[in-house]
Amino acid sequence: MPKIVDHSERKLEIAEATWRVVKQKGIKGVSVRNIAQESGLSPGALRHYFPDQEQLLVFVMQVVKDRVSARIQQVYQMELPPVRKVLSILLEMVPTDEERRTEMEVWFEFTFHMKKTNPDAFDSQHDGIYQGMVRLLAYLEREGKMRESLDLDLEAERLYAVLDGLALHMLLDRARLDSRRARQVLEQHLASICR
Amino acid sequence: MPKIVDHSERKLEIAEATWRVVKQKGIKGVSVRNIAQESGLSPGALRHYFPDQEQLLVFVMQVVKDRVSARIQQVYQMELPPVRKVLSILLEMVPTDEERRTEMEVWFEFTFHMKKTNPDAFDSQHDGIYQGMVRLLAYLEREGKMRESLDLDLEAERLYAVLDGLALHMLLDRARLDSRRARQVLEQHLASICR
Numbered sequence: 319m320p321k322i323v324d325h326s327e328r329k330l331e332i333a334e335a336t337w338r339v340v341k342q343k344g345i346k347g348v349s350v351r352n353i354a355q356e357s358g359l360s361p362g363a364l365r366h367y368f369p370d371q372e373q374l375l376v377f378v379m380q381v382v383k384d385r386v387s388a389r390i391q392q393v394y395q396m397e398l399p400p401v402r403k404v405l406s407i408l409l410e411m412v413p414t415d416e417e418r419r420t421e422m423e424v425w426f427e428f429t430f431h432m433k434k435t436n437p438d439a440f441d442s443q444h445d446g447i448y449q450g451m452v453r454l455l456a457y458l459e460r461e462g463k464m465r466e467s468l469d470l471d472l473e474a475e476r477l478y479a480v481l482d483g484l485a486l487h488m489l490l491d492r493a494r495l496d497s498r499r500a501r502q503v504l505e506q507h508l509a510s511i512c513r
Numbered sequence: 514m515p516k517i518v519d520h521s522e523r524k525l526e527i528a529e530a531t532w533r534v535v536k537q538k539g540i541k542g543v544s545v546r547n548i549a550q551e552s553g554l555s556p557g558a559l560r561h562y563f564p565d566q567e568q569l570l571v572f573v574m575q576v577v578k579d580r581v582s583a584r585i586q587q588v589y590q591m592e593l594p595p596v597r598k599v600l601s602i603l604l605e606m607v608p609t610d611e612e613r614r615t616e617m618e619v620w621f622e623f624t625f626h627m628k629k630t631n632p633d634a635f636d637s638q639h640d641g642i643y644q645g646m647v648r649l650l651a652y653l654e655r656e657g658k659m660r661e662s663l664d665l666d667l668e669a670e671r672l673y674a675v676l677d678g679l680a681l682h683m684l685l686d687r688a689r690l691d692s693r694r695a696r697q698v699l700e701q702h703l704a705s706i707c708r
Contacts, residue, residue, distance in 0.1 A: 426625070433685060442686030469701070475682075475690065476698050482681055483674030490628060491637030495670065503671050506664070510705055 332357050332367060333381045340378060341420055345427040348378055372435075379428045382421045383445060386410060390450075400461040401512050404454050408504050411447065412485045414497040422485055451478045463512045473511055480507050527552050527562060528576045535573060536615055540622040543573055567630075574623045577616045578640060581605060585645075595656040596707050599649050603699050606642065607680045609692040617680055646673045658707045668706055675702050 335357030339347050353374065354364040368374040393406045413419035425445065433440045443449065451474040458464050464473075484503060487495045530552030534542050548569065549559040563569040588601045608614035620640065628635045638644065646669040653659050659668075679698060682690045 429685065430621070430625075442689070448686075448689070472694075472697055472701055475694065476675060476702060479675045479678030479682060479698065480671060481674075481678065483676065483678030486677055486681060487670075487674060490624065491643075494637070494643070499667075499670065502667055503674065506667055507671060 329367060329377075332359070332364070333377065336374070336378055337381055340424060341417075344420075345375075345378070345424050348374055350374065375428055375431065378424060379444070382424050382428075386421065400458055400463050401508055404458060405501075405504055405508055407454065408481055409501060411481060412497075412500055413488045413492075414500070419489065422489055426489070447481070448474070448478050451475075451481070458512060465511055465513055468511060477507070477511075480504070524562060524572075527554070527559070528572070531569070531573055532576055535619060536612075539615075540570075540573070540619050543569060545569065570623060570626065573619060574639070577619050581616065595653055595658050596703055599653060600696075600699055600703055602649065603676055604696060606676060607692075607695055608683045608687075609695070614684065617684055621684070642676070643669070643673050646670075646676070653707060660706055660708055663706060672702070672706075675699070 332353065336348065336353050339352050339356050343352065349371070350361050350364055350368070354361040357364070368377060389410045390407050393403065393410060396403065396406075398406065410418075413422040429444075432444075433442075452470075455464065455470050455474050455477065459470065464470070480503070484495070484500045488497075488500055527548065531543065531548050534547050534551050538547065544566070545556050545559055545563070549556040552559070563572060584605045585602050588598065588605060591598065591601075593601065605613075608617040624639075627639075628637075647665075650659065650665050650669050650672065654665065659665070675698070679690070679695045683692075683695055
């Protein structure tokens, strides 16, 4: 099935071109014209893959999700003590450098755009991060690291709030909240729920 | 000085008209034309007070801040046990009803708009909420309610993250995170840092 292979390879090339455009111009630079230029395709050819701006945005968000997931998988497979491993995974989801900062900006723009333009179809758990928090706490529980008498369901919600609150504040005020301080807050949070 | 009194009374009328527009149409409805119509002024007269869209936005944000501050002052003066009082104050800053939901939407739109259009002049602490967290923990400390050996500075950052993380998630997914659940998370968080 050479045609299918070509199709997905072409999409990957477009994904890479799209990411370069996002890094240079921010998400506002994501247009059929800019991405066609960067990927060396004609606007018509690009429209064959992405008929409109909306589908291009969905695709950009997918690129971000794939990048973050790949990094998390990598950390998850490392030989690390459980609490340290969870800390490292959480740090993959906050803007500790320019790359992650761009990802976070895409996440915000995408999420608010989707929520606003089509609130009924909007899937608030599109990024899977809430479910990720549930799984991280289940992992700590299996490893015997969680303190007793904690409500795991509520703790997942609280961890999710700490994580996204930090990410938001790092984006808005990195002079006060730099990577080092964000790490300290996450360490303190994990220490407070773990043995 | 009747002229000054008139001026500030007129601004208050405009503030009220602006808030009605925001409630009906969201922050995207904040235009000189819409607010002139709602307040019964001519667009020219309104421009006398607010020469451009930007100053109108700054004013809308000020209206929101005044509303929230007034409610917090009211709670602060109530006869309540300290931890209960802090919980009630925190609940004034998350979208537990339609009114607070609109305030939160204005906060998000305003903050990201300002950050984007003029990043250098953007004051990330324009809303004073981070300083508010520092003061709430200092109050709990004075009342002898904070657990020992906590780093108050780091705890203010963590509380701020929990609060804004919850506010963000309530805005995006109230089916999962309703007011009752947000309250439980905040109660749990306060219980974990208080005696």
